[in-house]
Amino acid sequence: MIDYRGLAEYLIKAEKQKQAVSCITDQHSNFNPSMGYKVQQELVNLKIESGQKVTAYKMGLTSQAKMKQMNVSTPIYGYIFDYMNVPDKGKIEMEDFIHPKVEAEIAFILGEDIHGPDITSEQVLEKTQWVVPALEIIDSRYKDFRFQLSDVIADNTSASRVLLGSELFRPYDFKVDLLGVSIDINGEVRARGESSAVLGNPANSVAMLASMLYAEGRKKIKKGSVILTGGITEAVLFEKENHVIAHYDHMGEVSFYVR
Ligand code: OOG
Ligand code: MG
Numbered sequence: 001m002i003d004y005r006g007l008a009e010y011l012i013k014a015e016k017q018k019q020a021v022s023c024i025t026d027q028h029s030n031f032n033p034s035m036g037y038k039v040q041q042e043l044v045n046l047k048i049e050s051g052q053k054v055t056a057y058k059m060g061l062t063s064q065a066k067m068k069q070m071n072v073s074t075p076i077y078g079y080i081f082d083y084m085n086v087p088d089k090g091k092i093e094m095e096d097f098i099h100p101k102v103e104a105e106i107a108f109i110l111g112e113d114i115h116g117p118d119i120t121s122e123q124v125l126e127k128t129q130w131v132v133p134a135l136e137i138i139d140s141r142y143k144d145f146r147f148q149l150s151d152v153i154a155d156n157t158s159a160s161r162v163l164l165g166s167e168l169f170r171p172y173d174f175k176v177d178l179l180g181v182s183i184d185i186n187g188e189v190r191a192r193g194e195s196s197a198v199l200g201n202p203a204n205s206v207a208m209l210a211s212m213l214y215a216e217g218r219k220k221i222k223k224g225s226v227i228l229t230g231g232i233t234e235a236v237l238f239e240k241e242n243h244v245i246a247h248y249d250h251m252g253e254v255s256f257y258v259r
Contacts, residue, residue, distance in 0.1 A: 002028060002035060008042035011155050014141040018098050023142050023151045033074070036153030037216075043156055044079055055226065056080035056107070058136065059205045060157040062230030063197040066103075069234040072149045075199070077209055078157030080228065088166045091257045092137070094240040100139040100160060102238055103231030104181045104246040104254075106195055106202045107134040107164055108171075110227070115220035117211040121177075121203035124210075128203070130168040131176055133251040134228055135244070137161035138235060162228065165254045174250045177201035181248050183236050191233035198230050205229035 007024055014021040024039070025031050044054070061067050062075045086092060094100075111129030139160035142151060152158060179195040199205050206227050213219040221227065238244055238258055245255035 002031065004035070004038045005042045005046075007039045007154060008046055011039070011043060011141050012046060018096070020098050020143040021141055023147050024154055025148045025151050031150050033076075033150045033153055036150035039154035040078065040156055043154070047081055053082045054079045055082050055085060056162065056228060057209055057221065057225060058157060058159055058162075058228040059209055059230045060152075062199050062205045062208075063193070063232055065193060065197060065234045066231045070147075070152070072152065074149055075205070075208055075230065076149070076153050076157050077212055078153075078159050080159055080162050080226075084159060084161050086161050086163050086256060088163050088254050089256065090163065091259055092161065093259050097137070097139045097160065098141065099145055100137050100238065101145070101235035102183060102244055103136045103138060103235045104183050104191070104193075104233060104248075105134045105136050105228050105231055106176065106179065106198070107132045108202070108206050108227045108229065109168070110221060110223050110225050113220050113223050114206065114210045116214045116218070119207040119210050121201045121207060124203040124206045125171045125176070128171040128206075131171050131251075132168055133165040133181075133246065133248045133254050135163040135246055135254050135256065136228055136231065163254050163256055164226070165248075165251060167252055169251055176203060179249045179251065181232050181246060183233065184245050184247065185236065185238055185242050190236045193233035195232055197232050202229035
């Protein structure tokens with residue numbers, strides 16, 4: 001018998017204490033992705049019970065670069081909470097993390113509900129009010145940032161912090177699948193990619209989220225929802241006194257400083 005709530009508490013404690021823990025699959029060899037989502041749901045419930053609020057959805061492992069880096073090959077989803085939001089050009093404290101990495105992503109803000117499977121990227125773009133450049137800071141609660149697919153699902157897909165760019169763009173201002181992006185640390189380019197790396201078009205990542213939520217009980221993604229579509233390049237480790245900046249074609253930049 002698997003204690004889903006107990007495992008969710010185990011991961012929340014690791015996050016609070018900033019102490020990496022061993023994988024669930026080390027203890028439970030039959031722990032599969034659908035069990036991973038059950039732990040994730042318990043973790044979300046516990047956070048909500050303690051007063052935290054969901055502010056966005058996130059998709060993960062949606063690009064080859066990310067799948068290869070993590071040795072996992074299926075896209076997954078998780079949730080961003082209010083305490084995870086950091087303003088653009090903000091400062092973070094290295095002490096607040098275990099072994100953080102940064103990812104450059106594109107976020108979508110919906111102007112209309114999206115419901116169900118079989119949504120096309122065109123339909124997503126029609127229902128999107130804004131696209132925004134975003135940085136995600138991931139911080140796996142597992143030792144050495146290593147895990148199986150079901151572990152990382154349980155761990156709310158390593159979600160830790162998010163910065164949304166301060167400028168919003170319309171989905172047809174430019175082609176959202178042809179945006180070059182780079183991540184620079186202290187003036188040195190550390191990763192580079194193009195938004196088509198995300199499932200051919202980051203809009204497909206929103207469509208895939210809609211399908212996954214539909215399959216889970218016909219839930220829809222409501223108007224106004226923010227969706228992070230997944231890292232375009234591999235994630236980049238950073239350290240104290242790093243100035244991290246992502247440059248996007250057409251969309252400017254998003255940055256933070258690590259104290
Ligand atoms: C899982 C989260 C991946 C992304 O954008 O691909 C993710 C991980 O790599 O720890 O957020
Ligand atoms: Mg991400």
